Amino acid sequence: QQQPMLPSSPLPLTVAATIAPPPRQPSCMEVLQRLGSCKMQSIDVLKLPGFAQVYQELQDSQHGDGDTFPFLLHRLVTECTDESIVRFVQGRILVLVDKDRLVREILPQYYQQTKWGSLQRQLHNYGFQRIAHGPFRGAYHHPLFLQDHPALCAFMQRVRVKKAAV
Numbered sequence: 001q002q003q004p005m006l007p008s009s010p011l012p013l014t015v016a017a018t019i020a021p022p023p024r025q026p027s028c029m030e031v032l033q034r035l036g037s038c039k040m041q042s043i044d045v046l047k048l049p050g051f052a053q054v055y056q057e058l059q060d061s062q063h064g065d066g067d068t069f070p071f072l073l074h075r076l077v078t079e080c081t082d083e084s085i086v087r088f089v090q091g092r093i094l095v096l097v098d099k100d101r102l103v104r105e106i107l108p109q110y111y112q113q114t115k116w117g118s119l120q121r122q123l124h125n126y127g128f129q130r131i132a133h134g135p136f137r138g139a140y141h142h143p144l145f146l147q148d149h150p151a152l153c154a155f156m157q158r159v160r161v162k163k164a165a166v
Helices: 030-037 050-060 069-079 099-110 116-125 152-156
Strands: 086-089 091-095
Touching: 030 050, 069 086, 069 099, 069 116, 069 152, 099 116
Parallel strands: none
Antiparallel strands: 086 091
């Protein structure tokens, strides 16, 4: 049996190849920060890996400013005992039932602006999505505006509105 002939110069034993590492999954904190700064599809933040730990840290650190629109709105909905005016449905949907009474009786306790149009503009500016179809038509939703999780409001940011060119 004859052996194959080897070349006189040594062959490189390594081959350079670029292999991309698998994409890194964003952390729970990164997802919450992204959700707060843009309009995104609905996502169940309560099911994010690590959510319980991140939320506990938020509560412990008193993260965020309690005087921003989302915090005040959360307080308004939570403290309003008359569900015929405003309420949470399924812990995720903000239903503004009686707009006239809301503007007249409730808004002045929390905001300087007490016009329906101003409230709608603020909801839009903070990324709330108006529900267009189904049983909750006309209600609002934001993935970080959840009934029993007010600390998530710390991640809600005003969405920059582009002004029209003049």
